[in-house]
Amino acid sequence: MNPLVVATTMAKRGMLAPGPPQRTARQLLALRRWGFGLAGELRQAASRSPKAVAVIDEQRGAVTYAELLARSERAATVLADLGAAPGTRVGLLARNHVGAVEILFGASAIGVDLVLLNTGLSAEQLALVAAQQELVTLVHDDEFGPVVAALPDALTRIDETAFTTRLEALPEPAPLSPPARAGRTIILTSGTTGTPKGAARKTPGGFGPLVTMIDRIPLRARGRILISAPIFHTWGFAALQLATALRAIVILQRRFDPAQVRATIGDERVDAVFAVPVMLQRMLELPDDGRSADRSRLRVVATSGSAYPSGFTTRFMDAYGEVLYNLYGSTEASWISIATPAHLRRHADTAGTPPLGTIVRLVGEDGRDVPDGERGRIFCGNGLVFEGYTAGAANKEFLDGLVATGDVGHREGGLLFVDGRDDDMIISGGENVFPSEVESALIDHPAIREVAVVGVPDADFGQRLAAFVVLHEGHAVTADEVREHVRSRRARHVVPRDVVVLDELPRNATGKVLYRELRERA
Incomplete structure (x- = not known):
């Protein structure tokens, strides 16, 4: 540098x-x-x-x-x-x-x-x-x-x-x-x-x-x-x-x-908070405490670890100010890109841009970089890419010195967007579907507090989507209402066949949804 x-x-x-x-x-x-x-x-x-x-x-x-x-x-x-x-x-x-x-x-x-x-x-x-x-x-x-x-x-x-x-x-x-x-x-x-x-x-x-x-x-x-x-x-x-x-x-x-x-x-007159996204979601659900002036010293709320629900970043900054910085990274790749408040105001769901000294490539199935607007596998390189797993696991794929993140994304207007895990994509009736497309549509439903969507085997279509939803207190929703909400916003082939209402989504200690448990349940 x-x-x-x-x-x-x-x-x-x-x-x-x-x-x-x-x-x-x-x-x-x-x-x-x-x-x-x-x-x-x-x-x-x-x-x-x-x-x-x-x-x-x-x-x-x-x-x-x-x-x-x-x-x-x-x-x-x-x-x-x-x-x-x-x-x-x-x-x-x-x-x-x-x-x-x-x-x-x-x-x-x-x-x-x-x-x-x-x-x-x-x-x-x-x-x-x-x-x-x-x-x-x-x-x-x-x-x-x-x-x-x-x-x-x-x-x-x-x-x-x-x-x-x-x-x-x-x-x-x-x-x-x-x-x-x-x-x-x-x-x-x-x-x-x-x-x-x-x-x-x-x-x-x-x-x-x-x-x-x-x-x-x-x-x-x-x-x-x-x-x-x-x-x-x-x-x-x-x-x-x-x-x-x-x-x-x-x-x-x-x-x-x-x-x-x-x-x-x-x-404690805090200047900066480091958290994972689900923590901010829980904070924003609290009733107003009338102490917004006490947060006047707060300059940075830095998060990483998982994606936010569609549009959440805007709601958080409306409440806490222009303080939200979200790092897209992984245990293996350290940092990949960082979204600043300006990035998130421009597009609430962006992963931002790579910081200093970081290279990010989006690569198609032919191994070549994809143009803006097209999806590609995300590869990353920086000064702290991991040295390999220590035991019991095959190492990550590398391409020209860059490590595979395991995600698929695209660029739009100079910003990076993460569309989902490359192994999460399902083929339903011959169509490629990313569960994140359905999650981003359902989180806008006024009755739905949280949602997770997974692909499960289907005898007729090869795979189908199952949506697991957690409702806001005092709200109710039917499976048909959930499907209609998606149908009115997304293509027909991404409408979930199964809809399950849960009291809460299974999460690990860092707040990440345990999708494997949902697949087993489905």
Whole structure:
């Protein structure tokens, strides 16, 4: 990336503001010694702003960067005592709290590969993932004791309370030195279509990835960032990386509660929120609290992880202002494109445009790029494309160094649109159909709160569409009314044959709809 672009962007976001010369020198030395991974980012922040608040935890209160560094080094000692060593894999099953953050930084500092486990895993799924990832140790929040109870005795397990007790009993450790082998963070894929897979994250080699994000999403140094997206999720983990690089104040809450988050934005004078789309949907469903003026400091609401219902982004910005930034990405590809408020006002359903240093191609069946307006498979390349799955899965397809996202989309007026998963397209009566076309039509129905559409086998047509709908409280709708609503807005061949009303859609811990469960039910 052009050094001038890097310097200009960092200056614009307040990262090059003058500071005490000795601290600035220590900050740069920390990055030189430790690199741009978690361990290095924490040390540069603690060197420059040791007494500044790093984390506000709902149970522990405020923790400074110096305190966070000291406790992370103790966490590293505890992990080593439990058998973790450079290159071994440790699992972390935890919600968003400062203790989990200490373990993240501690593991990075001693070269351990840390596997971030989805808090929604069943006991059976957890056992499978633990075996596939060859975990030697598992650290978990106390509440997950019943889930981990069935794991093999050979796997060392320690709960949050026991880990904290051991950490606080340690004397002040000697400062750590960079490990010979840098640790990796392994994030599980969502598992919405099968068993979650582990994707190893690259360690940034410089300021490029940070600049890519803050050039498009206007985060500032020493801001106040509420991370509601789970830290075990790619987006929550990215938020922690960005916040540490910016020496920001991170606000953490173990569980997402829409009313609590809305109140926290005002009470904690939040500048930025990182969330997943379903969280904003729940916030917008709340009755007006009359506190819109308290949100005057809010500049960024950054989301990723799944698509929004058609038109939702406009409704959210009408309520919260021009603050919504939506990143289209994946565990494997990191970021692909980012939609700004201006993009979303222009077209509520766009995925935006690729940020700095990112290449996106839309490729047809013949392997050539498709023209604007035509659908093609989406391939992406950037500085943090994953290095491959860690165990038990075939790797993603690559084309000229670009990774397949698994999605199909098109370009229109310079903007990218995602039409659906390339394996979601069904052929019904000889016609190609994407379920997302039907979902976007049905979400406009006044009685429908949420909708998911899947393809199921059909003896006559090969496949047919089944629509699963969740209704607003006090509303009712018949299957014929649902079909007529689609028929009046879309081609005849996309009208769903089956209509099922549910109390709620099945979702994983990050809010993604579990389409495989719907297909099984259909």
